[in-house]
Amino acid sequence: MSANKNIPKYVETFFKSCEIDEKLNRYSFFLIRHDGVVLYHNNNLADSLSKSSIGALLGGVWQAARALADFIPKKEFKEGYRLSFDTSAQGIYIVPITVSTEEFYLGLIYHDEVNPGFIKNKIREMATSFGEYLEQELKESFEKKQTQKDTTANGKNDFLFGDITDSEMDRLFAFAKS
């Protein structure tokens, strides 16, 4: 039950169907993979920073904090880490979501908030619901695949593109100004 190519579909379905708290909806939140790729975003920030850049920074800051946390001698994980960088009214809050062997992060960027604890709690709830939903979907998908494997031989390890010609690459790089 590892990397599943249907994850984007599950993400979309989850966020379409879940009722996002009105207060939370005023701010920006991002669901990203461990490598910073954005899977979902509700971006109300200024356009000066693209969602890819925000994803890379959220992923980077979490990875750095997690590596620092490894220096804490007491290895007790009664509850998972969260990351908070804030003042009393604005800040960044990241919650990890571990599903099977994959890790995702839900990052919130908020401002002008009189009750940050409330929206942080809402983000934690959203992370928990998403984790449970994804776990269930991946489990079902895995079981379905196992059944299919029993009946048909498939070529799922095929390369997506196979051979790519130089002219296809030239077209991809046509954006470069001479």
Next chain:
Amino acid sequence: MSFVNYVTKEVNCKIVYYGPGLGGKTTNIQYVYQKTSGDSKGNIISLNTENERTLFFDFLPLDLGEIRGFKTRFHLYTVPGQVFYEASRKLILRGVDGIIFVADSQVERMESNIESLKSLERNLIDQGYDIEKVPLVMQWNKRDLPNITSVKDLHEALNKWNVPEFEAVAIKGSGVFDTLKTISKLVLMNLKGGLE
């Protein structure tokens, strides 16, 4: 680890520029940024020290356009080259799809190149990668400087896998796009995932 989104028909890949300090990794992606038209590039993010040395990473998202119906998006990262940032380099290599090793051609930098390449091999192993299976391209940078190692010697010392290699003068842009185009091709051809 590349990411293929079959819902939006998008491919996301991560390319890391690796190499010794002051070898020209940041210069490479700065040149790509300068020469890329507005719609194709996002903001360049640089987490630097006060004297413009890379502290954590540089990041440039690039939208390359479509290939066989899939939008391709490349995320270019550089690692900090200075020796004591080993922990950061290890983190940035997570999920890498392709590596450009930027070597400094100056004779006196050969030792640093070798050291950096050893660190790359070590860090890849730590992340569960086999360097022989990760798309890799070598770039011999700073070919315009006077006291440089020959391409043959660079090849012998650093390219035991016989991967594609390019001479470059990143500051003037020479070789920058050739290197990027080649690693992009290798990465795209290495993408797994037959359509379901």
